[in-house]
Amino acid sequence: xxxxxxxxxxxxxxxxxxxxxxxxxxxxxxRAGIPVAFSQGYNPQPKVAFGPPLPVGMTSEGEYxxxxxxxxxxxxxxxxxxxxxxxxxxxxxxxxxxxxxxxxLMSVIERALYHISIKTPVQSIEEALKDFLSQPVINITxxxxxxxxTVNIRPMIHRLxxxxxxxxxxxxxxxxxxxxxxxxxxxxMVCCFLEFIGMEDDSHCFANIHRLEMFLYKDNAWITPLExxxx
Amino acid sequence: xxxxxxxxxxxxxxxxxxxxxxxxxxxxxxPSKVLIRFAFAFPDVYEVGMSHLGMKIxxxxxxxxxxxxxxxxxxPWVDMEQKMREKRLPLFALETKDPIAMFDFVGFTLQYEMCxxxxxxxxxxxxxxxxxxxxxxxxxxxxxxxxCAYNIEPLADFFDLVVxxxxxxxxxxxxxxxRQWKMQGGRRQDFLMAAAGIPGVYVPRFYDVEYNPDGTxxxxxxxxxxxxxxxxxxxxxxxxxxxxxxxxxxPYMDIVHDRIMLExxxxxxxxxRFCQAGIIYRPVRERSVPRLMELAEKLIxxxxxxxxxxxxxxxxxYSDLEKLVKQLMKRFASQKVSFSxxxxxxxxxxxxLIEEMIKVRKAGLTFAPEAGTQRLRDVINKGVTENDLLNSxxxxxxxxWDTVKLYFMIGLPTxxxxxxxxxxxxxxxxxxxxxxxxxxQRAHRLRITISVASFVPKPFTPFQxxxxxxxxDLNDKIDFLKDKLRIKSVEFDWHDPRLSFLEAVFxxxxxxxxxxxxxxxxxxxKFDGWAELFKYDTWLKAFEETGIDPExxxxxxxxxxxxxxxxxxDVGVTPSFLWREYQKALKxxxxxxxxxxxxxxxxxxxxxxxx
Ligand code: SF4
Numbered sequence: 001x002x003x004x005x006x007x008x009x010x011x012x013x014x015x016x017x018x019x020x021x022x023x024x025x026x027x028x029x030x031r032a033g034i035p036v037a038f039s040q041g042y043n044p045q046p047k048v049a050f051g052p053p054l055p056v057g058m059t060s061e062g063e064y065x066x067x068x069x070x071x072x073x074x075x076x077x078x079x080x081x082x083x084x085x086x087x088x089x090x091x092x093x094x095x096x097x098x099x100x101x102x103x104x105l106m107s108v109i110e111r112a113l114y115h116i117s118i119k120t121p122v123q124s125i126e127e128a129l130k131d132f133l134s135q136p137v138i139n140i141t142x143x144x145x146x147x148x149x150t151v152n153i154r155p156m157i158h159r160l161x162x163x164x165x166x167x168x169x170x171x172x173x174x175x176x177x178x179x180x181x182x183x184x185x186x187x188x189m190v191c192c193f194l195e196f197i198g199m200e201d202d203s204h205c206f207a208n209i210h211r212l213e214m215f216l217y218k219d220n221a222w223i224t225p226l227e228x229x230x231x
Numbered sequence: 232x233x234x235x236x237x238x239x240x241x242x243x244x245x246x247x248x249x250x251x252x253x254x255x256x257x258x259x260x261x262p263s264k265v266l267i268r269f270a271f272a273f274p275d276v277y278e279v280g281m282s283h284l285g286m287k288i289x290x291x292x293x294x295x296x297x298x299x300x301x302x303x304x305x306x307p308w309v310d311m312e313q314k315m316r317e318k319r320l321p322l323f324a325l326e327t328k329d330p331i332a333m334f335d336f337v338g339f340t341l342q343y344e345m346c347x348x349x350x351x352x353x354x355x356x357x358x359x360x361x362x363x364x365x366x367x368x369x370x371x372x373x374x375x376x377x378x379c380a381y382n383i384e385p386l387a388d389f390f391d392l393v394v395x396x397x398x399x400x401x402x403x404x405x406x407x408x409x410r411q412w413k414m415q416g417g418r419r420q421d422f423l424m425a426a427a428g429i430p431g432v433y434v435p436r437f438y439d440v441e442y443n444p445d446g447t448x449x450x451x452x453x454x455x456x457x458x459x460x461x462x463x464x465x466x467x468x469x470x471x472x473x474x475x476x477x478x479x480x481x482p483y484m485d486i487v488h489d490r491i492m493l494e495x496x497x498x499x500x501x502x503x504r505f506c507q508a509g510i511i512y513r514p515v516r517e518r519s520v521p522r523l524m525e526l527a528e529k530l531i532x533x534x535x536x537x538x539x540x541x542x543x544x545x546x547x548x549y550s551d552l553e554k555l556v557k558q559l560m561k562r563f564a565s566q567k568v569s570f571s572x573x574x575x576x577x578x579x580x581x582x583x584l585i586e587e588m589i590k591v592r593k594a595g596l597t598f599a600p601e602a603g604t605q606r607l608r609d610v611i612n613k614g615v616t617e618n619d620l621l622n623s624x625x626x627x628x629x630x631x632w633d634t635v636k637l638y639f640m641i642g643l644p645t646x647x648x649x650x651x652x653x654x655x656x657x658x659x660x661x662x663x664x665x666x667x668x669x670x671x672q673r674a675h676r677l678r679i680t681i682s683v684a685s686f687v688p689k690p691f692t693p694f695q696x697x698x699x700x701x702x703x704d705l706n707d708k709i710d711f712l713k714d715k716l717r718i719k720s721v722e723f724d725w726h727d728p729r730l731s732f733l734e735a736v737f738x739x740x741x742x743x744x745x746x747x748x749x750x751x752x753x754x755x756x757k758f759d760g761w762a763e764l765f766k767y768d769t770w771l772k773a774f775e776e777t778g779i780d781p782e783x784x785x786x787x788x789x790x791x792x793x794x795x796x797x798x799x800x801d802v803g804v805t806p807s808f809l810w811r812e813y814q815k816a817l818k819x820x821x822x823x824x825x826x827x828x829x830x831x832x833x834x835x836x837x838x839x840x841x842x
Contacts, residue, residue, distance in 0.1 A: 013483070015247040020483040024255070027481055027535030030566065038567050046567075057242055085535070087255040087481075 001069050002102060003078065004229045005095040008061045009054055012089030018053035024087065025065065031085040034078065035071040051105035051214060051225070052112065052178040055185055060211035061093070062113070064105050064225050096229035105225060108216040111158060112178035114186045117171045117208040120199065125170050126162055128197045133160060140192055153192065156184035178214060186211075233320075237328065240314040248484045249277035250311060252325035255481040256534065258294040258301070262327055266413060267299040267406055270324050270331040270371070272339045274349035275760070277305045281480070282488035284542060285340055285377065289398050291476035299406055302326035304337075306349045307356070309757075309764070315356060322357035332358045335409065337371045339390075341379035344737040345730060345760035347386060351752040354389065361749070362388045363436060368419055372409075381464070381511055382690045384796040385737050385744035387435035392426055394433075395800060396464030396511075397497070399473050401431045427458055431465035434458075438799065440742055446783060448741060448794045463801040464511070466837050470497060471522045477529040481536065490538035490571065491530045495523060495555070499544035500825045503601070504612045504816050505640065507689040508544055510804050513834045514841040515826075520551050524558055531568055538569050546572045548826075596627050599638040602646075603653025609819045610645050612812075617657070624661050628668035633676040635661065641708045642686040642700035642731075644816065651708055654681060655715035662720060677720045683712065685731035689738050690797045691804065693812035696789040699735040701782075702728045729767045733759070735785035741796035744784075746777045805833030 009021065016024065026046050029036050038044040051064035075095035082092045122128060132138075138154040156177035164171045176184045186209045194207075215222040241247040262268060271290055273280030280286060286303070293301035302324035307315060315322070321330040331337055337359065339350055351361055359373065360366045366373075375383060376394040383393045394401055405426060412422040427434045437458045441449040453460055467473045479491060498515035499508065518526075527539060541555070549555065559570055600620055602608045608615060624635060639654050658681055665677050685705045688694045700708075705728035716723040737744060751773035758764040774781050789795075791810060798806075808831065815822060822830055835841050 012253045013251075015241055015251050016483040017248070019485070020248060023485070024481075024483055026537070027255075029535070030537065030568075031532065031535035033532075044567050056247075085255075087483075088253060 001072050002098050002100060003067050003069065003073075003075055003095050004098050004102070004105070004225050005065050005067060005078070006093045006224075006226055007063050007065070008059075008091045008093055009063055010059050010061075010089045010091070013087065014057055014059050014089075017056050018050070021054075021090075022048070022050065024090065028082060028086050028090075029067075032081040034067075034081065035069050035073065037068040037070045049104055049106070051109050052180075052183060054211060055187060058186070058209040058211060062211055062213035062224075064109070064214060066098070066102070066105050094226055096226055098229045102229065106180040108228070109179040109214045109225065110177065110181065110217055111175055111215045111222065112186075113212045113215070114174045114176065115163070115171055115210045115212060116174055116186060116190055117169050117210075118190065118194070119168050119207075120170055120194075120197075122197055122199070125165065129160055129162065129172070129193075132193055132196050133157065138192060140188055142188075153184050153189060156182055157189065160189075234328065236318050236320060237323075240311070240318060240320065244311045244314060245308065246277075246484065248482075249305065250307065250325070251483075252303075252328070254483060256478050257326060257480055258290070259326065260294070260300045262300055262329065265298055265300040266410060267296075267336070268329075268334040269293055269299055269301040269336045269338060269406075270304050270334045271301055272304045272331070272337055272350075272353060274306050274339055274341070274346040274353060275758075276308055277482075278484060278486040280305045281482050281486045283340065283342065284492045284494060285398065287476055287479050287492065288474070289402060290480075291478065292399060292474045293402065293406070295474075296403070296406065298410055300326075302329075302331075302334075304331055304353070306346075306353055306758070312352075312356065322353055330357065332371065334371045335413070336374055338374045338376065340377040341375055341383075341386075342377050343760065344379060344734045347737060347748050348752045348756045348759055350386065350389060351748060352757045355752075362745075363391050366391070366419070372419075372422070378507065378511060379738075381800055381802060382738065382740070382797040383433070383435065384440075384742045385740040385748060387742045388745035388749075390435060392423060392432060392434050394465075395431045395462055395802075397467040397473075398465075399467050401429060401465045404429050405432065424457070430463060433462040433800070435742075440796070447789075448796055448798070450794060451796070451799045461799055461801050463837070464803060466514075466803070467497075468516070470494075470516045470518045475518075475526055477526065478533040479530065481534050488540065489536075490540045491527075491534055491536045492540050492542045493523060493527055493530065494518070494543060495541050495546055495549050496543045500548065501545060501614065502612050502812070502822050502825060502830070504610070504693040504812055505601070505643065505686060505689070507692050510691045510809075510832075511802050512544065513802075513804055513832065517550060520555050520558065523555060524562070527559060527563070531563060531566070537567065538571060539563075540571045548824075596632050596634065597636045597638065598624070600657065601638065601640050602643060602650060603639065603655075603657055604650045606819060607643060607646060607650040607653070609821055610816050611643055612816065612822055614821065614823065617660070620657070621660055621664050625664045625668045628665050633665075633673060634678040634680070636680040636682055637661070639681065639683050640686045641683055641712070642705055644686075644694060644697050645819075648711065651711055652715060654683070654712060655718070658716060658718060658721050662718065674720075678722065679720055680722045680724065681712075681716055683709070683723070683725040685726060685728045687731050687735045687738060690795065691802050691809070693809045693816055695739065695795065695809065696791070696793075696813060698788045699732065699785045701786055702732050705731070727762065727765070730760070730765065732781070732785055733767075733770060736781045737784075739796070740784050743779060747773050747779050750777050803832075803834035803837045805836075808832045 037047045047068035049066045054060050075097055078095050079092045137152050139150050140153055141148050142151050159175040161173055162170055163173045176186055190207045213224060271286055290301050293299050304324050323330050354361050359370055372391045374392045375390050376398055380393050408425050412425060423434050426432050427437060437453055437455060438451050439454045440451050443449045496515055496517040498512045500515050503509055598620055600615055601613050602611060658679055661679055688697050688699055709725050751770055754769045754773055756766055756769055
């Protein structure tokens with residue numbers, strides 16, 4: 001059977017990389033005695049596929065993986081067994097059985113919702129955001145395998161607004177592109193914004209970025225992978 | 232500690248996971264409810280330290296005690312160190328993030344000489360006075376164990392106390408004595424006196440060293456009443472009964488040995504003459520198959536690891552290996568757990584067994600002929616013949632292996648150019664073997680790596696008397712090999728002889744080297760084992776400024792009568808046995824495996840062992 005699983009990666013594990021997280025989950029699956037299916041060949045790997053990876057340093061309440069089991073298992077039971085063997089900071093939130101034909105998470109997920117807290121002395125942050133977003137083109141340089149290239153991130157910012165403003169900390173809500181078609185790293189966007197408002201180079205270090213949920217588009221609506229699974 | 236400062240730093244350093252803790256199976260305790268806080272320190276980075284079996288055993292062993300909380304601390308990498316110094320963040324333990332300066336003990340495990348400056352650097356980062364005489368009543372006791380502890384003399388200034396031999400029993404005895412002392416209240420010195428009464432515990436300050444005019448050691452004697460002139464290593468008799476953890480910390484990051492380590496036996500009967508481990512871990516003590524199965528069961532279900540390594544100095548010598556591997560495979564193959572042997576000696580392996588083992592995952596293949604000719608292999612008592620090696624290589628190639636790594640040493644006693652040529656000859660023969668076994672069908676896939684290290688004469692070995700080749704000699708030999716090893720599909724890599732030279736200095740060094748270590752550290756040496764940070768010229772300056780000649784330690788032949796800086800340490804095996812072995816080596820005479828016949832090495836004096 002196949003399942004889509006939603007899980008959280010919280011503060012205590014925010015520095016582990018995506019690769020570390022995969023390894024950690026693979027081992028947790030074995031500890032929990034989950035009958036996960038393995039690939040064939042000399043180096044059998046558990047059949048677990050992940051949604052868009054979370055960059056190091058961020059926390060999340062909305063991560064996804066898709067796992068294939070050799071035997072049937074109640075999703076509730078799965079959550080329960082996993083949570084009793086996961087390190088603190090990683091929690092399985094929910095799981096639903098899905099069909100064999102379910103598309104891969106990476107290919108369907110298109111957007112992610114974030115809360116971004118920054119320390120800033122700028123008072124008129126809303127104005128600043130408006131100015132920032134009114135730019136038709138926001139170019140950043142991405143360094144990849146093929147060297148550096150310039151990318152316009154403006155079309156990948158679908159929403160960006162403040163949700164609360166304290167004395168020192170501003171919390172912004174952002175909806176950004178995620179997934180295999182196009183994706184924008186929230187931290188890069190924050191850096192870009194901070195630069196725009198002329199803040200110190202290293203102040204982005206104080207940004208806390210928290211992913212809340214990921215979405216895909218179906219029948220004219222944005223829904224979560226779990227909702228898609230439930231049909 | 233201010234966690235927000237740590238958080239801020241962790242965002243800026245490479246591999247922040249190294250400093251994060253919170254791994255699965257990490258022990259959590261309320262520090263206010265324990266009497267003893269112990270920081271288990273490994274003087275290298277997290278991924279190296281976490282791969283070390285001794286730490287895993289002692290961590291869980293100490294944490295079984297209700298009165299003790301053992302935490303871990305590793306050497307922060309240079310970027311982290313810089314940030315910590317900037318923000319005045321003292322060295323902290325991973326579990327609670329509390330500064331280790333407030334602990335009762337800071338216990339270092341010393342696995343190799345080139346970590347010594349890291350020991351000093353970690354003490355400094357912790358804010359603990361470096362030398363024992365600078366520490367005050369409230370400071371932790373800085374203690375050491377591990378293979379390098381057998382000759383702790385170069386570090387004698389920095390340690391309050393040293394533990395010799397297997398730690399499983401002595402650590403509990405030490406903590407019991409400490410508990411008593413702490414509850415009664417007493418002076419630092421009183422605890423050390425009481426601790427020195429425990430067999431296997433060495434307190435360097437209670438011994439005076441005198442030197443001869445020629446610079447050699449004249450004597451090492453206790454400087455007060457009630458201190459034993461000889462310190463004898465501790466041996467755990469029955470490994471089945473000895474403590475072994477049923478769980479292990481599962482790191483997030485990819486560490487050097489990222490798997491369950493199941494120690495099948497301790498010690499080695501092969502008697503290779505260059506090998507210190509083969510002497511200091513004597514005698515051989517095996518765990519039984521049922522006990523190993525029981526441990527494997529628990530460790531696999533408690534960690535979820537996909538791989539279990541059957542560890543020991545030479546696992547293929549385990550008496551019941553076939554039975555063990557078959558049982559493990561039968562029990563765990565369906566869970567896709569694979570098994571590996573750290574030192575695959577294919578010469579004593581049945582093909583059937585290998586075929587079993589690679590069913591799940593195929594590990595890398597290595598051989599350690601150590602020397603290029605049979606003559607020199609006889610000198611070092613490496614009882615492997617060329618035929619053994621080629622046969623096993625052929626089998627492995629037939630079973631689908633395409634890459635193989637061969638380990639050699641250069642600079643071994645009596646070595647000639649013929650022996651070096653032999654290394655290249657062997658590489659060619661292995662290559663030929665591959666073509667025979669595969670009928671040339673996967674020729675492009677073949678990769679043979681010839682890895683060469685310079686021989687380092689070590690204390691407590693038959694070669695403790697010999698001089699190491701000079702760096703110039705070793706470099707010549709490497710150049711010679713580079714030329715001879717220009718063979719297609721063969722890669723050649725070698726260790727830096729300058730590192731081996733410093734290893735030789737500190738391995739057989741005495742107390743006078745403490746000031747060199749301190750000077751080198753002051754001048755910026757640390758992580759010397761890491762090529763990118765190794766500062767050889769700085770080391771030379773440190774020797775010069777302290778007026779110490781490193782060649783005296785590395786490149787000098789010692790005579791039979793010489794008193795060694797470690798002469799007051801008894802590892803069981805006697806100096807007369809070692810001398811006998813040395814003489815046999817020079818004649819190229821073999822001493823076969825002592826499972827065949829006892830050669831009277833002296834370990835039986837420790838009582839009731841090795842029948
Ligand atoms: S006492 Fe004899 S059998 Fe035992 S380790 Fe020594 S030489 Fe080998």
